[in-house]
Amino acid sequence: xxxxxxxxxAQRPARQPGGVQAxxxxxxxxxxxxxxxxxxxxxxxxxxxxxxTGNFSSxxxxxxxxxxxxxxxxxxMMTGGIDLSVVGVSNLAAVVAxxxxxxxAGPQALGLAAGATIALAIAAALLVGAxxxxxxGVIIGVFGLPPILATLGSGLIFTGLAVAITxxxxxxxxxxxxxxxxxxxxFGVPMPLIVFxxxxxxxxxxxxxxxxxxxxxxLGTNPLAARFAGIDDLAVTVRTYLLSGIFSAAAGLxxxxxxxxxxxxxxxxxxxxxxxxxxxxxINPYGGFGRVAGLVLAVLSLQFLSSGLNMLQVSNFAKELIxxxxxxxxxxxxxxxxxxxxx
Amino acid sequence: xxxxxxxNETLVxxxxxxxxxxxxxVDPAFLSLPTLFDxxxxxxxxxxxxxxxxxxxxxxxxxxxxxxxxxxxMYTTTLTLVSLGVDVPWYGIFVLSILIGTGLGLxxxxxxxxxxxxxxxxxxGTLSAFRGFLLTFVGSQLISNVPAGMRDFSRLTMxxxxxxxxYFYSLPWAFLALVLVVIGTWFLLNRxxxxxxxFAIGGSSESAHRIGIGVRGVQVFVYAYVGALSGLAGIIHAxxxxxxxxxDLVGLELxxxxxxxxxxxxxxxxxxxITGTLLGVALIVLVSNSLILLGIPSTWQSVVIGTLILLGTxxxxxxxxxxALRAG
Numbered sequence: 001x002x003x004x005x006x007x008x009x010a011q012r013p014a015r016q017p018g019g020v021q022a023x024x025x026x027x028x029x030x031x032x033x034x035x036x037x038x039x040x041x042x043x044x045x046x047x048x049x050x051x052x053t054g055n056f057s058s059x060x061x062x063x064x065x066x067x068x069x070x071x072x073x074x075x076x077m078m079t080g081g082i083d084l085s086v087v088g089v090s091n092l093a094a095v096v097a098x099x100x101x102x103x104x105a106g107p108q109a110l111g112l113a114a115g116a117t118i119a120l121a122i123a124a125a126l127l128v129g130a131x132x133x134x135x136x137g138v139i140i141g142v143f144g145l146p147p148i149l150a151t152l153g154s155g156l157i158f159t160g161l162a163v164a165i166t167x168x169x170x171x172x173x174x175x176x177x178x179x180x181x182x183x184x185x186x187f188g189v190p191m192p193l194i195v196f197x198x199x200x201x202x203x204x205x206x207x208x209x210x211x212x213x214x215x216x217x218x219l220g221t222n223p224l225a226a227r228f229a230g231i232d233d234l235a236v237t238v239r240t241y242l243l244s245g246i247f248s249a250a251a252g253l254x255x256x257x258x259x260x261x262x263x264x265x266x267x268x269x270x271x272x273x274x275x276x277x278x279x280x281x282x283i284n285p286y287g288g289f290g291r292v293a294g295l296v297l298a299v300l301s302l303q304f305l306s307s308g309l310n311m312l313q314v315s316n317f318a319k320e321l322i323x324x325x326x327x328x329x330x331x332x333x334x335x336x337x338x339x340x341x342x343x
Numbered sequence: 344x345x346x347x348x349x350x351n352e353t354l355v356x357x358x359x360x361x362x363x364x365x366x367x368x369v370d371p372a373f374l375s376l377p378t379l380f381d382x383x384x385x386x387x388x389x390x391x392x393x394x395x396x397x398x399x400x401x402x403x404x405x406x407x408x409x410x411x412x413x414x415x416x417m418y419t420t421t422l423t424l425v426s427l428g429v430d431v432p433w434y435g436i437f438v439l440s441i442l443i444g445t446g447l448g449l450x451x452x453x454x455x456x457x458x459x460x461x462x463x464x465x466x467x468g469t470l471s472a473f474r475g476f477l478l479t480f481v482g483s484q485l486i487s488n489v490p491a492g493m494r495d496f497s498r499l500t501m502x503x504x505x506x507x508x509x510y511f512y513s514l515p516w517a518f519l520a521l522v523l524v525v526i527g528t529w530f531l532l533n534r535x536x537x538x539x540x541x542f543a544i545g546g547s548s549e550s551a552h553r554i555g556i557g558v559r560g561v562q563v564f565v566y567a568y569v570g571a572l573s574g575l576a577g578i579i580h581a582x583x584x585x586x587x588x589x590x591d592l593v594g595l596e597l598x599x600x601x602x603x604x605x606x607x608x609x610x611x612x613x614x615x616x617i618t619g620t621l622l623g624v625a626l627i628v629l630v631s632n633s634l635i636l637l638g639i640p641s642t643w644q645s646v647v648i649g650t651l652i653l654l655g656t657x658x659x660x661x662x663x664x665x666x667a668l669r670a671g
Contacts, residue, residue, distance in 0.1 A: 082463065143657040144664035146610045148405065148463055153656075156597060156649030164642045272471050275464060285461045317483065321475025327468035331460045 027282045031297035038301050042308030049311055057190065061183070063303040064192035065258065066270045067296075068251035070277040071203050072244040074295055077278050078207070079237060080220040080287025081140065081147030083244050085155030087271050089132040090252030091264050092158040097125035097253060098171035098262035105175045114175035121178075125249045132158055133245020137238030162264035170263040182257030192254045199247055204292040206243070216240055220287025269320070276327045277302060279334070351607030351659055355622040358651075362629055366636040373636055376504070377512040384514060386628045388580045388592075390521045390621065392599045393606075394528050395572035397620045400603060401532070402565045403545035403612025404462035407600070408451060410592045411473040412570050413577030416443035419481055420578060421587035424490040433496035433582070440578035441571050447473060448570015449563070456562035470593070477589055486587040493582040517579045524572060529617050541565060545612030601648050602627040605655045626651070 043050045069086050076083035098121075105117035132154065139150040184191045207213035215236045218226040227233055256262040281298030283290030309319055366373040392409055399406040420440040424431055431439075447469075454465040496517070503513035532538035540561045543551040552558050581587045606623030608615030630648060635641055 139653060139657060143661045145653070145657055145660050149604060149610050149652065149656055152597060152600065153649045153652030156601075156645045156652065158649075160643060160645030160647075160649055164640070164646060167642060272467055275467060279464060285464055315479060317475050317478035319475070320471050321479055324468045324470065324472030324475055328454055328465065328472065331464060331468070332454070332458050335458045335460055 028291070028293055028297065031280075031282065031294055031301070035297050035301040035304065038304045038308070042304055042311070045308065046311055050308065055307060059303050059307050060190045060193045061258070062306075063299055064190075064196035065251050065254045065267070066273050066277070067196050067299040068199055068247055068254065069267075069270050070274040070281075070295060070299060071199055071292075072247040072251070073274040074278050074281075074283050074290060074292075075203065075206075075216070075240050075244045075247075076147065076151075077283050077285055078216050078220045078287060078290050079240050080223065081151075081237075081240075082275075082285070083136065083151050083241065083248075084148065084271065085132065085136060085151040085158055086244065086248040086251075086274060087267050088155040088158030088162070089129055089245050089248035090255065091262070091266055092132065092162045092252075093125040093128040093249035094252035094256040094262040094266070095162045095166055095171060095264065096128050097121040098174065098256060099165070100124055101175065101178060102171055102173040107173045107175065109175040110177070114177050118175065118178050122253060125253050126246055129245040129247070129249025129252070130242055131245070132248075133242040134238065136245065137241035140241065141234040141237035159264055166262075166264060168264060170261040172261045174257075174260065178257055179260060180257075182254055182259075192258070195250060195254055199250060200292055200296060203243075203247075207290075207292065212236065212239060217288055220284075220289075222288075269323075272323060272327070273302070276323055276330070279327060280330045282334070350619075351605065351655065352616065352619045352622055354655060354658075355605055355607075355619065355626055358655075359622065359626050359629065362626070362633075362637070366633055369638065370636050373633065375510070376506055377510045378633075380502075380512040380514050382625070382628055382632065383518055384583075385632060386624050387515075387517050387521050387583075388576045389595070389599055389602065389628060390624045391524050391572050391576040391579070392595070393602050393620050393624045394524050394617070395569035395576075396599055396603045397606075397608050397615050397617065398528065398532075398541065398565055399462070399569055400608040400610060401545045401612065401615045402541045402562065403548060404455060404562070404565070405600070405610065406451065406462065406466045406566070406569055407596045408447075408466040408470040408473060409569055409573040409599075410594065410596045411470045411477070412444050412447045412573040413580070414589055414592045415447060415473050415477045415481075415577075416440045416574035417577030417581045417592075418477060418486070418587050418589045419443055421486050421489055421493070421581060422482055424492075425486060425488065431490065431492050433492040436490060436492045436496075436582075437575065437578055441574040444570040444572070444574020444577065445567050446570070448567040448573070451570070452563040452566035455566060456559040470596075474593055481589070483589055485589075487585075489581065489585055489587055493578075494585055496582045497585055515583060517583060520575065520579060524575070525617060525621065532617070537561070537564065542613055545614070547613070598627050598631065598648060601652050605651060607659070 049055065069090065072086045073083055100121040101117060104120070105114050109117065136151055136154050139145050139154065140147050143150075181191055181195070186194060207216065215226070215231050218229065218231060219233055219236050223233065252262075255266055259266065277295060277298045278290070279285060280301065281290070281295035283295065306319070309322065314322075363374070372378075392413070395409055396406060417440055420436060420443060423439070424436060451466060451469055454460050454469070455462050497515065499516040501514045501516045501518060503511075505511050532541065540551070540556050543554075543556055544558050544561050548558055577592060580592060584591075602623035603615070603620050604610065604623070605626060606616070606619030606621070608620065627648065630651070631644060634644055634647060639647065
C-alpha cells in the first residue's frame with residue numbers, strides 16, 4: 001500500500017474496491033456507513049419533513065443531553081466498569097441547581113443578580129456531580145464493590161435524595177436567562193451542542209493525550225497486569241468516576257434548562273440509551289477499548305433514527321422495543337466480530 | 344452454636360431485629376399479628392423474584408429483565424383467557440403464565456449462553472424489548488375483569504382471624520407458592536448435581552468448563568428457571584390484586600436485587616444462600632412498608648435502601664479485600 005501511494009495516480013493499480021473494504025472493516029468506517037444509511041433511509045421516507053432546517057436544528061438541541069450522559073458512561077465502561085448512577089447524578093445536581101435558582105433569584109430576576117445566581121447554581125451542580133462521582137470512585141476503588149453494585153446503590157441514593165429534597169414534585173421558577181443554556185444559540189450553533197462538543201473534546205483529550213487516558217485503557221484491558229505495571233488503580237478509578245459525575249451533572253443542567261424545571265425522575269429512559277450508544281459506538285463493555293469518534297457517530301445514528309421514528313409517529317413503547325432490540329442486535333454483531341478477530 | 348459476625352446473614356438479621364425494636368418502641372401496635380401477616384403477604388412476589396435472582400447471581404450473571412418477564416406473562420395470559428372467554432381453573436392459568444415466562448427466559452439464554460454476551464447489558468436490553476413489545480403489540484389497557492380462575496385463587500385463604508382489638512388478618516394460599524419455591528430451589532442448589540454446577544460456573548466458568556461441565560447448558564437452565572419463577576410471581580401478583588395492569592411490577596427490579604445482595608449473594612458469582620436471600624427480602628419489605636413508623640418519611644425510602652446496599656455489601660467486600668491484601 002505504502003509503495004503504491006508514492007506512485008503517480010495513473011500507475012497505481014485500481015484499488016478502489018479494496019479502499020472501500022478497508023474503510024468498511026474499520027469500526028469508525030462501519031459506524032459512519034451506518035449513520036449515513038439511517039440518514040438516507042429516514043430522508044427518503046419523508047424528505048419534505050426530514051430534510052428541513054427546522055428538523056436539523058431540533059435534532060441539534062435534542063441529542064446533546066443524552067450524548068453527554070453517554071460520554072460519562074463511556075469513561076466508566078473504558079475501565080471495565082459501568083456507571084448506573086448517571087441519571088441519578090444528573091437529576092440530583094439539577095435539583096440542587098434548581099433550588100438555588102428559584103430560592104435566590106426567581107423567575108423575575110434580571111441582570112447581574114440573575115447572572116451571579118446562575119453561576120452559583122451551575123457551580124453547585126457541578127460540585128454535587130463531582131461529590132457523587134467521588135463517592136462512586138471511593139466505593140469501587142477503596143471498598144472493592146463491583147461497579148454494577150456500587151453505582152446501583154449510589155444511584156438509588158442520589159435519586160432518593162432528589163425525591164426527598166423536592167418531595168417528588170418539579171422545581172420551577174428560574175431566571176429567564178438560564179433558559180439560554182438549553183435553548184439559546186451562539187452564531188446559530190445551539191448551546192447544548194456547544195456544551196457537548198466541549199465535553200467530547202475534553203474526553204478525547206483525556207483518553208488520547210494524557211497519562212490518565214492511557215492508564216484507564218490499561219486498567220480496562222487487564223486490571224491485574226495494570227497493577228503489576230505499577231498503575232495506581234485507586235487513583236485512576238476515583239478520577240474516572242469523578243469525571244463521569246461532573247459530566248452527568250452538566251447533562252442534568254442542560255436537561256433542566258431545556259425543560260425549564262428540575263425533577264427527580266427526568267430522563268429515566270436515558271440510562272438504557274446511554275449504554276446502547278456506548279455499545280453501538282464500539283466501546284467494549286469489558287473495558288479497555290473505545291473512541292470518542294465512535295461514540296459521536298453512534299449518537300448521530302440514534303438521533304437520526306429517533307427523529308425518523310417521531311416523524312412516523314411511532315409510540316414511545318415501540319421506541320422502547322426498538323432501543324432494546326437494537327442493543328441486543330448490536331451486541332450480537334459486535335460479539336461475532338470479537339470472536340472473528342480472536343481466531 | 345458459634346455466631347459468625349462477618350456473615351451478611353447475621354448483619355441483616357441484627358438490622359431486622361433493631362428495626363422491629365425501634366418500630367415497636369415508637370408504635371406498640373407494630374408488634375402484632377396483622378403486621379406480621381401484612382409483611383408475609385407483601386413478601387410473596389418479592390420473595391419469588393428474589394429466589395430467581397439469587398440463582399442468576401450464583402451462576403455469575405445478573406438479570407434485570409425479570410420484572411418485564413413477569414408483567415409480560417401475567418398480562419398476556421390474562422388477556423388471552425379473557426378474549427377467548429374460556430373457563431380455565433387457576434392452576435391451568437398458572438401453568439400458562441409460567442410457560443410464557445420460561446419462553447422469555449430462554450430468549451435471555453440465547454443471548455447469554457448462545458452469544459456469550461455480558462448479562463447486565465443483555466437483560467437491560469430484553470427488559471426494554473419485552474416491555475416495549477408488551478405495550479405496543481399486546482396491549483396497554485388495564486384488565487379488571489380477570490378470569491374466574493384467578494378470582495377463585497385470590498379467595499383461597501390459608502389462615503384468617505381477628506385480633507383482640509378487632510383487627511382482621513389473613514394469609515392467602517399464595518404464600519405456599521413462595522414456600523414451595525424456596526424448598527424446591529434449596530433442594531436444587533444443595534442436593535442436586537445441577538445445583539453444584541450452578542455454583543461451579545459462578546465460581547469460575549473456565550474451571551467449570553475444564554472439569555467437563557457444560558457451562559452453556561447450565562446457563563440456559565438458570566435463565567429459563569428465572570423466567571418460570573417470574574411468570575409465577577407475575578400471575579400471583581395479578582391474581583391477588585384481581586387486576587392485570589401491564590405497567591405493574593417493572594421498576595421493582597432494583598429492590599429485589601438489593602434484597603438478594605444484602606443477603607450475601609455475590610455479584611461476582613459462586614456464592615449465595617437462600618436463608619440470606621429470605622432475610623434480605625424481609626428487610627426490604629420491612630423498609631418499604633414500615634419506614635414511616637421510624638419517623639422517616641416514605642420519600643426517603645430509596646435513600647435508605649441504597650444506603651443499606653452500600654453498607655451491607657461494602658463492609659464485607661472491604662473485609663474480603665483487606666484479607667486478600669494480607670494474604671498477599
